[in-house]
Amino acid sequence: MANDRLTVAVLGPGGVGGLLAALLARAGHRVICLAGDETARALAADGIRVRSEHFGDFTARVEADTELREPVDACLIAVKATVLDAALERVPAKALGDAGLVVPFLNGVEHPATLRERYRPEQVAPAVIRVESARVAPGLIEHGSPFAEVDLTGDTVPRERLDALAGALEWAGVRVQVKDDEAATLWAKMSFLAPFALLTTRYGVPLGDVCTLHREELVALVEETAAVSRASGAPVDPAAALARYDAFPPGAKSSMQRDAETGRTLELDAIGGALLRAAERFGVPVPVASGLVRELAGTADN
Numbered sequence: 001m002a003n004d005r006l007t008v009a010v011l012g013p014g015g016v017g018g019l020l021a022a023l024l025a026r027a028g029h030r031v032i033c034l035a036g037d038e039t040a041r042a043l044a045a046d047g048i049r050v051r052s053e054h055f056g057d058f059t060a061r062v063e064a065d066t067e068l069r070e071p072v073d074a075c076l077i078a079v080k081a082t083v084l085d086a087a088l089e090r091v092p093a094k095a096l097g098d099a100g101l102v103v104p105f106l107n108g109v110e111h112p113a114t115l116r117e118r119y120r121p122e123q124v125a126p127a128v129i130r131v132e133s134a135r136v137a138p139g140l141i142e143h144g145s146p147f148a149e150v151d152l153t154g155d156t157v158p159r160e161r162l163d164a165l166a167g168a169l170e171w172a173g174v175r176v177q178v179k180d181d182e183a184a185t186l187w188a189k190m191s192f193l194a195p196f197a198l199l200t201t202r203y204g205v206p207l208g209d210v211c212t213l214h215r216e217e218l219v220a221l222v223e224e225t226a227a228v229s230r231a232s233g234a235p236v237d238p239a240a241a242l243a244r245y246d247a248f249p250p251g252a253k254s255s256m257q258r259d260a261e262t263g264r265t266l267e268l269d270a271i272g273g274a275l276l277r278a279a280e281r282f283g284v285p286v287p288v289a290s291g292l293v294r295e296l297a298g299t300a301d302n
């Protein structure tokens with residue numbers, strides 16, 4: 001893949017955004033991080049420090065601002081779903097121009113439609129990322145997984161635009177696949193994530209305990225999620241999903257569970273809520289998922 005020098009904005013330089021921003025900047029691309037005042041000041045002064053066994057420990061210089069003020073080749077969106085609307089105010093469609101890609105890395109399946117209401121549909125190229133990375137402080141990122149993998153997609157986006165961004169990310173050290181089927185790509189992640197996130201958060205235990213102590217509920221939820229995914233045009237195999245959970249390190253925690261432990265707002269609506277809405281749209285019964293979302297929403301409200 002080619003590696004032309006790109007100008008890339010990153011909205012939300014946290015666990016995911018901060019890591020990608022630093023890797024792209026280290027690879028020679030121009031990177032403009034978009035954040036609130038305090039974080040933008042810290043990044044402009046000190047750059048982004050990454051601690052990672054996989055990528056090495058390094059500091060990358062980046063530009064930082066509170067708002068996008070010029071056209072870019074791509075704007076990576078890496079805020080949590082809970083603040084997406086507010087954060088997008090920092091990326092005016094007018095400043096972005098007609099050519100820049102908008103590339104959300106959020107978990108969930110509904111945000112691409114939100115973005116296509118604000119930006120031109122052929123600019124919105126959703127990505128899913130498999131990584132474990134945390135923002136420890138503004139501009140300080142701890143990357144824990146021995147990999148960072150991205151699936152880049154976008155049914156409405158010209159293929160050469162996807163390839164150009166994929167090339168830049170690959171050269172920066174991220175494993176990237178460009179995928180043809182957007183719904184299948186987003187639902188593949190959702191089908192794995194939703195049961196993992198909902199059950200680890202509901203019971204406050206790591207994945208290994210969910211697989212043993214709450215097996216029956218896990219199996220039922222995986223089957224419900226697979227049925228919704230299938231109805232959404234993305235067939236997944238529930239047996240394969242279960243085998244993946246069983247093969248995972250038993251101590252694995254979901255990011256929703258970590259958010260619950262640290263009192264942060266959960267991405268419950270973007271994951272559980274979106275699952276229920278899709279189930280309703282296609283008439284798929286999801287009693288286990290409904291119960292879990294209700295219980296978690298009740299906990300979050302308290």
Ligand SMILES: NC(=O)c1ccc[n+]([C@@H]2O[C@H](COP(=O)([O-])OP(=O)(O)OC[C@H]3O[C@@H](n4cnc5c(N)ncnc54)[C@H](OP(=O)(O)O)[C@@H]3O)[C@@H](O)[C@H]2O)c1
Pocket residue numbers: 011012013014015016017034035036039078079080081083086087090105106107129130131132133134135137138139255267
């Ligand atoms: N972390 C992972 O390993 C991982 C893996 C796969 C998928 N994901 C998904 O990726 C998305 C991002 O998660 P994350 O873990 O990277 O979140 P995060 O570490 O909390 O980072 C979010 C960033 O957004 C910034 N932000 C919040 N409100 C903003 C606003 N109004 N304007 C601009 N920036 C704003 C925060 O700024 P401050 O720094 O100033 O607080 C923070 O830097 C989520 O949908 C998550 O589910 C995460």
